[in-house]
Amino acid sequence: MVLLTGENLHLEEMRSIIYKNEKVDLDTEALARVQKSREAVERIVSEGRTVYGINTGFGKFSDVSIDEEDVHALQLHLIRSHACGIGEPFEERVSRAMVVLRLNALLKGFSGIRVDVLKRLAYMVNHSIHPVIPSQGSLGASGDLAPLSHLAIVIVGEGFVWKDGMQVAAKQVWDEHGLDPLVLEAKEGLALINGTQAMTAQGVVNWLEAETLAYQSEWIAAMTMEALHGITDAFHPAVHQARGYVEQVDVARRMLEWLEGSQLVTKQGDKRVQDAYSLRCIPQIHGASWQVLGYVKEKLEIEMNAATDNPLIFEDGEVIISGGNFHGQPIAFAMDFLKLSVAELANVSERRIERLVNPQLNEGLPPFLSPQPGLQSGAMILQYAAASLVSENKTLAHPASVDSIPSSANQEDHVSMGTIGARHAGMMIQNARRVLAIEAFCALQGSEYRGKNKMSESLQNKWDEYRSFTPSMDEDRVFSTDIERISAHMKNETGKPVYSSKVSITV
Template sequence: MVVLTGSSLTLEQMNEILYNNQSVTLDEAALERVQKSREAVESIVRNDKTVYGINTGFGKFSDVKIDEKDTKALQLHLIRSHACGVGEPFSEMVSRAMVVLRLNALLKGFSGIRPVVLERFAYMVNNGIHPVIPQQGSLGASGDLAPLSHLALVLLGEGYVWKNGKPEPAENVWKEHGVEPIVLEAKEGLALINGTQAMTAQGVVNYLEAEKLAYASEWIAAMTMEALFGITDAFHPAIHEARGYKEQVDVASRMLDWLQGSRLTTTQGEKRVQDAYSIRCIPQVHGASWQVLTYVKEKLEIEMNAATDNPLIFEDGDVVVSGGNFHGEPIAFAMDFLKIGVAELANISERRIERLVNPQLNEGLPPFLSPQPGLQSGAMILQYSAASLVSENKTLAHPASVDSIPSSGNQEDHVSMGTIGSRHANQIIQNAKRVLAIEALCALTGCRYHGEDEMAPKTKAKFDELISAVNPIDEDRVFAPDIEKIAGLLGK
C-alpha cells in the first residue's frame, strides 16, 4: 500500500503501483488540507468574489464573469469542450500513472477540489479503472488540457475506460461497481485538467523503461565483447576516475563485473592494442546516457509532487493567485534530453552489431554470422533493421520543446509541447529496445560460435536466459519474432 501525501511520491513507488498493481491510500493530513482549500472556494462563490476559473470563463474568456447559478454548468462545459484529444490512446499503464499523478498533485491542498473527488480517484486506481485517453492534442500548456479532460470525463460517467484491453463506456463500468458518477462543483473541472500529468505520466513510464534498458545494454555489450575478444583494459578504474564522472566510473565497474572470469576477453597487445570506439568507449557513452537518466529522474520526482494547476489557493483562501505552474517546460526539456540519451544507447549498439556481422571486423566469425555464407544471409538484414531504427530515432530526437504555437486568441502565447516530447521519447525507447535485442541475438550467436563455456559466469547466465527464448542464428528463418521476444525480456 502506497500512502499518497502530495509531496513524497517516488519513482520507486510508481514502479510498484504501475508494474506490481500496488494499491494506494490517502494521507489524512493531506485530506484535511484539501477540505480547507475547498471551503475557501465555497466562500469565494458565496461572497461573489471574482476569481479566475471559479466564476469566470477560461483562457481568452477569463474576463467573462459567470453567475453563481452557472458555476456547476461552467465546469461541465469545460470538461466536455476540452475533451478533443485524437489519435491512438495512451497505454493503460500510462493512463493508470496519470490518475495517480493527478490525485497526488491535488492532495497538496492548493486546488480547491472536494475530498470526495480524490477518494474516487483512489477507488479508480485500486479497482483498475483506467480511462481511455487519446495521445494527441496537448500543447503542454495550459497543462495537458485535452488528455486530462478525457480522464475527467470518466469521473462524470462519460468517456471510456479500459476493460479487458478494450474501450468500455465509463457509464457501464460505474453501474457494474454500483457507484454514481461525480457531479462537479465550482472550480473542480479546472482543477482536474490544469496540469502536466499526461506528459509526466508518460515520462514516468519512459524513465522506468529506459532505466531497465540502460542496465540491459551493459550485459548485452559485455556479450558482444566476448564474441569479439574485446579488451577489458579499457575498463580499468584508474581511467574513469581520472575523468571524474560517477556514471562513467559505475558503468566501467559493472562491465568488469559482468566479464569477470571470461576466457573470451583479452588484454591490450594480446590480439590488438585497442578496440574500436563502440567497444572501448562503452563507459564514456553509456555513462553519459546514465547522466541523462539522473537528470530526468530528478525532474520527474519534483513534477510528480508539484501543484500544477491554476489558480492556486493559499492561506485558507486569503490568497488566490493565478500563475503558470501548468507550463510543461521543465518536463519538455527532460523528455527531449531523455530522447537523446536513449537514442545514443541504440546508436552505439548498432555500431557493435556492424562489428559482429562484418567479416572485415568480426574477429573470425562467419560473414554476417551466416551458417552457410552465400546460400544463407544470416544476420545481414538484422543490421539493416537496426540501422533503420537508429535513423528513425535521429528524427524523433529533434527537440519538441523548441517549438511553440500561440493559442486561445494569443492569451496562451508560449507553450511547451512537452507531451509530444514525452510521446516521442517512448517511441525512441521502443526502437532502442529492438536495436539492443538485435545486438543480443548477434552476440548470442557469436558467443555460441566461440564456445559459450568460455564465457564469464554472469554473461553465461544471460546467454542461458536468451537461449531459453530464442535460438542462435543456426539457419535462415523469420527473425522478427526473435527480436520481439528478446525485446520483451529487456523490459523486465
C-alpha cells in the same frame, strides 16, 4: 500500499504502482489541507466574489462572469469541450500513472477540490479503472488540457476506460462497481485538467523503461565483448576515476562484473593493442546517457510532487493567485534531453552489431554469423533493420521544446510542446530497445560460436535465459519474430539485472 501525501512520491514507488499494481492510500493530513482549500472555494461562491476558474469562463473567456446556478454546468461544459484528444491512446500504464500523478498533485491542498473527488481517483487506481486517453492534442501549457479532460470525463460517467484490453463505456464500469458518477462542483473541472500530468506520466514511464534499457545495454554490450574478444583493460577503474564522472566509473565497474571469469575477453596485446570506440568507450558513452537519466529523474520527481493547476489557493482562501505552474517547459526540456540519451544507446549498439556481422571486423566469426555463408544470409539484414531504427530515432530526436504556437486567441502565446517531446521519447525508447534486441540476438550467436562454456557465469545465465525462447541461428528464418520476442522480454523486465552471486571484482 503507497501512501500519497502530495509531497514525497518517488519514481521507485511509481514503479510499484505502475508495474506491480500497488494500491494507494491518502494521507490524512493532506486530506485536511484539501478540505480547508475546498471550504475557501465554497465561501467565494456563497459570497458572490468573482475569481478566475471558480465563477468565470476560461482562457480568453476569463472576463466572463458565471452565475452561481450555472457553476455545475460550467464544469461539465469545460471537460466535455476540452476532451478533444486525438490519435492512438496512451498505453494503459501511462493512463494509470496519469491518475496517480493528478491525485498526488491535488493532495497538496492548493486546488479547491473536494475530498470526495480525490477518493474517487484513488478508487480508480486501486480498482484498475484506467481512462482511455488519446495521446495527441496537448500543447503542454495551460496544462495537458485535452488528455486530462479525457481522464476527468470518466469521473462524471462519460468517456471510456480500459477493461481486459478493451475500451468500455465509463458509465458501464461505474454501474458494475455500484457507484454513481460524480457531479463536479465549482472549480473542480479546472482543478482536474490544469496540470502537466500527461507529459509527466509519459515521462515517468519513459524514465523507468530507459533506466531498465540502460542496464540491459550493459550486459548486451558485455556479451558482444565476449563474441569479439574485447579488451577489458579499457574498463580498469583507474582510467575512469582519472576522469571523474561517477556514472562512467559505475558503467566500467558493472562491465567488469558482467565479464568476471570470462575466458573469451582479452588483455592489451593478446590479439590487438586496443578496440574500436564502440567497445573501448562503452563506459564513456553509456555513462553519459546515465548522466542524462540522473538529470531527468530529478526533474520528474519535482514535477510529480508539484502543484501545477491554476489558480492556486493560499492562506485559507485569502490569497488566490493566477500563475503559470501548468507550463510544461521543465519537463519539455527533460524529455528532449532524455531523447538524446536513448538515441546514443541505440547508435553505439548499431555500431557493435556491424562489428559482429562484418567479416572484416568480427575477429573470425562467420560472415553475418551465417551458418552457411552465401547459401544463407544469416544476420545480414538485421543490421539494416538496426540502422533504419537508429536513423528514425535521429528524426524523432529533434527537440519539441524549441517550438511554440500561440493558442486561445493569443492569451496563451507561448507553449512547451512537452507532451510531444514525451511521446517522441517513448517512441525512441521502443526503437532503441529493438536495436539492442538485435545486438543481443547477434551477441548470443557470436558467443555461441566462441563457446558458451568459456563465457562468464553471469553471461552464461543471460545466454540460458534468452535461449529459452530464442533458438540458435542454425538456418535462415523470419528473424523479426526473434527480435520481437527479445524486445518484449526486455520490456517486461524492470530495474537492474541480477549478476552471478560469485562475482568479485579483480583487475
